[in-house]
Amino acid sequence: MSFERFYVHNGQAWALAQVPVLDEVSFRREILESCAAAGRLVSLFAHGPKDKNICIYAVVGMDHEGRLSVFSMQVPAGKTGFESLTPVLPQAHLFEREIAEQSGLQPQGHPWPKPVRRHQNYSFYQIHSEEVHEVAVGPVHAGIIEPGHFRFQCHGEEVLNLEIQLGYQHRGIEKMMEEISLERAVLVAESVAGDTVIGHTSAFCSNIEALSDTQVPLQAEMIRAMALELERLANHVGDLGALSTDIGFLPVSAYYGRLRGEFLNLSMELCGSRFGRSLCRPGGVLFSLDEGMIDDFRRRLLKAKKDFTDVAELFFSTPSVLSRLESTGRISRQAVEQLGLVGLTARACGHERDVRTDYASGMFRFHHIPVSTASSGDVYARALVRRLEAQRSIEFLLEALQQIPSGELLNKPSRLKPDSMALSMAEGWRGEIAHVAITDSQSRICRYKIKDPSFNNWMALSLAVRGGQISDFPLCNKSFNLSYAGHDL
Amino acid sequence: MWQILINRFKQGYRTIAYPKQVPGFPGRYRGRPVDVKGPVNLGELLFNEEAAAEGCFTYSKDHRMAVSNKEDLVAQGDEIRLAGALNDKMKRLFGRSLKLRQVCAGGCNGCEAEIQVTNIVVFDLSRFGIQFVASPRHADGLVITGPVTKNMELALKKTYEAMPHPKIVIAVGSCAISGGPFRGSTEVRNGADSVVPVDLYIPGCPPHPLTILDGLLRMLDRLEKKQ
Numbered sequence: 001m002s003f004e005r006f007y008v009h010n011g012q013a014w015a016l017a018q019v020p021v022l023d024e025v026s027f028r029r030e031i032l033e034s035c036a037a038a039g040r041l042v043s044l045f046a047h048g049p050k051d052k053n054i055c056i057y058a059v060v061g062m063d064h065e066g067r068l069s070v071f072s073m074q075v076p077a078g079k080t081g082f083e084s085l086t087p088v089l090p091q092a093h094l095f096e097r098e099i100a101e102q103s104g105l106q107p108q109g110h111p112w113p114k115p116v117r118r119h120q121n122y123s124f125y126q127i128h129s130e131e132v133h134e135v136a137v138g139p140v141h142a143g144i145i146e147p148g149h150f151r152f153q154c155h156g157e158e159v160l161n162l163e164i165q166l167g168y169q170h171r172g173i174e175k176m177m178e179e180i181s182l183e184r185a186v187l188v189a190e191s192v193a194g195d196t197v198i199g200h201t202s203a204f205c206s207n208i209e210a211l212s213d214t215q216v217p218l219q220a221e222m223i224r225a226m227a228l229e230l231e232r233l234a235n236h237v238g239d240l241g242a243l244s245t246d247i248g249f250l251p252v253s254a255y256y257g258r259l260r261g262e263f264l265n266l267s268m269e270l271c272g273s274r275f276g277r278s279l280c281r282p283g284g285v286l287f288s289l290d291e292g293m294i295d296d297f298r299r300r301l302l303k304a305k306k307d308f309t310d311v312a313e314l315f316f317s318t319p320s321v322l323s324r325l326e327s328t329g330r331i332s333r334q335a336v337e338q339l340g341l342v343g344l345t346a347r348a349c350g351h352e353r354d355v356r357t358d359y360a361s362g363m364f365r366f367h368h369i370p371v372s373t374a375s376s377g378d379v380y381a382r383a384l385v386r387r388l389e390a391q392r393s394i395e396f397l398l399e400a401l402q403q404i405p406s407g408e409l410l411n412k413p414s415r416l417k418p419d420s421m422a423l424s425m426a427e428g429w430r431g432e433i434a435h436v437a438i439t440d441s442q443s444r445i446c447r448y449k450i451k452d453p454s455f456n457n458w459m460a461l462s463l464a465v466r467g468g469q470i471s472d473f474p475l476c477n478k479s480f481n482l483s484y485a486g487h488d489l
Numbered sequence: 490m491w492q493i494l495i496n497r498f499k500q501g502y503r504t505i506a507y508p509k510q511v512p513g514f515p516g517r518y519r520g521r522p523v524d525v526k527g528p529v530n531l532g533e534l535l536f537n538e539e540a541a542a543e544g545c546f547t548y549s550k551d552h553r554m555a556v557s558n559k560e561d562l563v564a565q566g567d568e569i570r571l572a573g574a575l576n577d578k579m580k581r582l583f584g585r586s587l588k589l590r591q592v593c594a595g596g597c598n599g600c601e602a603e604i605q606v607t608n609i610v611v612f613d614l615s616r617f618g619i620q621f622v623a624s625p626r627h628a629d630g631l632v633i634t635g636p637v638t639k640n641m642e643l644a645l646k647k648t649y650e651a652m653p654h655p656k657i658v659i660a661v662g663s664c665a666i667s668g669g670p671f672r673g674s675t676e677v678r679n680g681a682d683s684v685v686p687v688d689l690y691i692p693g694c695p696p697h698p699l700t701i702l703d704g705l706l707r708m709l710d711r712l713e714k715k716q
Contacts (some may be wrong), residue, residue, distance in 0.1 A: 116566060118640075139641065140625075140644050145593065146593045147593055168595070168634070171677055173671075175675075176674050191597040191671070194596070194597030195599070251497055255496070257610065258611055269515045272515070274603075277537065278539075287517065287581055311496065317492070
């Protein structure tokens with residue numbers, strides 16, 4: 001290579017000038033070569049400051065080495081596009097479509113250049129045949145869920161293709177982040193995805209802390225890690241309940257539903273909100289647990305653990321449940337690599353991909369939670385990984401309760417460093433959350449890039465139902481339970 | 490089979506006695522603001538900890554805060570005018586059976602999750618004759634969450650129009666009332682009543698399931714009158 005690679009770690013800030021600037025050819029080659037060598041696109045986005053040329057930044061993660069390489073490409077003035085990576089690197093497909101929508105730069109040769117979040121007058125892929133029918137669902141769905149549009153091409157019951165069009169939830173979060181105060185920005189970060197408040201807010205806070213050289217107190221690191229696992233627990237248990245509902249196993253669905261509430265209520269004990277709002281703030285946390293609360297937490301966790309074990313045992317040992325879950329909605333190991341899938345979707349295909357281990361930060365540098373995997377890649381595997389992770393999260397919480405450090409809760413951050421860039425990642429319950437922040441010469445945030453795991457993983461749902469029965473769609477969908485809000489921003 | 494029965498026995502009876510008894514809230518729960526010195530708009534409030542730290546009000550443990558009129562969202566002192574009951578004709582129609590259709594118009598899935606929770610065994614919404622249905626054609630009322638994104642405006646309008654008359658509209662959460670954290674974004678409409686008329690406002694970010702239940706039952710006049 002003709003340039004020196006620039007490696008960063010999770011939760012680090014650096015001067016913008018340190019990022020290597022490559023020409024288009026070497027930028028492209030660098031992405032392709034590092035992804036061929038077990039790398040993965042963590043982020044790829046355009047930044048177009050006023051009166052300057054557009055710059056494309058790439059963050060490539062080497063999961064097994066725990067290293068993140070950052071580099072960029074300056075797009076010459078007057079140039080309206082760049083050569084698309086997608087034909088040779090499918091995992092770039094959505095990143096490139098997003099770049100086209102946000103900056104106007106067209107990825108030339110992109111096989112599927114369709115809108116991401118602005119989709120007025122978009123025409124869907126259609127198979128023309130007398131024997132093929134089309135099923136359109138959404139954006140308003142039958143249940144109490146978020147909006148999105150699903151377009152199926154079916155031959156009888158068999159799904160030939162599913163096209164998913166999102167964007168209905170687009171609230172303009174990234175743009176807002178550049179315009180509002182930090183005090184307000186943290187409240188917006190809490191609302192990126194309301195079921196992943198801790199995941200997104202801790203990534204946001206970590207960026208601000210890195211950009212202001214703020215040391216987070218140990219106690220705050222511990223509380224954040226505990227809250228993240230509590231969030232994972234509530235959602236995993238809720239998802240197992242949703243799977244039970246969809247296969248019609250109603251007693252277990254009711255038990256899981258109630259159990260999820262126990263974890264949400266623990267979050268309310270901790271910070272006053274069932275979803276972890278008002279807990280993470282730049283510089284630390286606003287709440288901790290005192291002696292009495294720790295005992296109460298332990299007692300309630302042990303009880304919930306027993307209930308969860310009982311209910312999970314019943315669920316996973318019932319033959320009719322297993323026959324419904326096994327071999328349904330399978331995705332291959334290869335698809336995980338090609339599409340850069342993350343989180344429990346990747347782990348259910350045997351990939352040990354977990355930010356808590358690969359890019360450990362905060363309390364996870366000292367407390368290692370074993371990575372849970374399954375190998376079959378079907379709905380069963382995703383349910384099983386949820387069960388294993390829920391058990392490990394409970395174990396972690398019980399252990400952590402004995403070791404909450406004392407001391408400060410929050411060190412107020414000072415002014416952000418000018419012309420800098422920061423990257424923070426967290427393993428939310430769905431998978432890898434990555435936030436990138438860039439500041440301008442006045443220390444203001446001039447670009448904020450958010451990547452929810454759903455951004456990587458929605459494509460997996462399309463693949464999972466392909467060739468299956470359309471009646472399996474709800475079950476497949478629940479087995480991923482992806483975020484519309486996190487994708488749409 | 491035996492496993493299912495043993496499990497059922499272990500799980501016990503979980504539905505709370507609400508509305509006869511209201512379960513206690515933990516010490517850090519942020520309920521309806523009281524001791525309000527300057528006017529505080531419950532529809533814009535995000536119920537974050539810092540909001541009270543400025544000294545304008547304190548959070549109480551009271552979960553009740555649904556109102557019928559937008560002006561009533563502005564709290565002064567200790568009391569607010571909580572939602573009143575529907576008129577007699579509407580009460581006769583919906584008092585014992587209310588079918589609702591939910592539309593998420595840009596919500597973050599926080600409010601949606603809490604609405605969903607009203608269905609679980611703990612709260613058991615259906616014992617009050619209230620049910621969420623799959624189609625607007627079957628619905629008496631529309632529950633809206635989210636600030637109404639530009640991309641959802643048309644779908645929301647169409648859902649509203651697809652419902653038979655007479656109909657009720659309920660805005661749940663700060664986003665649906667005022668735009669919430671997204672207020673002012675160029676991609677959103679700052680609340681449901683910029684698109685359809687709203688009959689009940691349930692504040693919160695997100696509101697606790699009991700706050701939602703309280704609002705619905707208050708509107709249907711199903712709560713015991715207190716002295």
